[in-house]
Amino acid sequence: MPARRPASADESSVRAPGLRERKKQQTASRIWHAAVDLFVERGYDKVSVAEIAAAADVSKMTVFNYFGTKDDVLLAPMEEHVSDAADAIRARASGESAADALRRRLLDLIEARDPSVGLGDSPRTLQVLRLITETPVLLHRAHAFHHRSQQLLATALAEETGDAVLAEVAAAQLIGVRNAVFAEVHRRRMAGTPLDEVAATADALARDAFDLVEKGLSGYAVKA
Structure with a gap:
């Protein structure tokens, strides 16, 4: 998933993510990358959430917990x-x-x-x-x-x-x-x-x- 603008030094010292948050970010990024790869290869309409989950090595429920809908998976960086x-x-x-x-x-x-x-x-x-x-x-x-x-x-x-x-x-x-x-x-x-x-x-x-x-x-x- 594309990174957001880096925080300033002061912001980083206050908001540096902990281990749990970093793991969540890594999982979200893995799901996003897997989804983009599948969408590019086969087209958005021909890819299911279950297939995205399998490619990212997570459960289908995990995908929904992180993103809500299939289009949310792709557009999450924009929503930020x-x-x-x-x-x-x-x-x-x-x-x-x-x-x-x-x-x-x-x-x-x-x-x-x-x-x-x-x-x-x-x-x-x-x-x-x-x-x-x-x-x-x-x-x-x-x-x-x-x-x-x-x-x-x-x-x-x-x-x-x-x-x-x-x-x-x-x-x-x-x-x-x-x-x-x-x-x-x-x-x-x-x-x-x-x-x-x-x-x-x-x-x-x-x-x-x-x-x-x-x-x-x-x-x-x-x-x-």
Whole structure:
């Protein structure tokens, strides 16, 4: 399973996992890897949870205990990031705008070639992108993930500003930037574009798109 962003030194000293937690992480990772291998080999719809369990050398009940459903097995790493945008807003420094905070967060992920934005250099990153794109149930879940991210961001903005309606408008635009960058990354990676070229394009697109949001749309697409 793709690793999450490494914690800082202070975070690591406080939250270093114990033996039991490490074993749980290892089991979850083994199930995830086994599932991806089977899905790639035979297709998502032709693989059962029982077969995933057998490949991971665990019981079927263990798979359900860790993931709940078959699609959860594949999409668990994505679900870990559902609150990233809202968390970035809540953690931003005094005087930093919402757009600046999310731009900084996205540019950092792009620079780090983070798997959460589709830029991991592991072959599994591309395999998972292809599986999601080509499997309707997984694509639907991915869309639902983006919607929940937007809702969580809107909630965070509303808590701070006291205006739920404008918070929804702002969240839609800010998440729209992120989604557009993700979609372009995925499109180019699926087309076989070299990773460094994809990352450079994503960086430029993110900067331009956030500039557009910050300036507003008053001068955008004015009909001649």
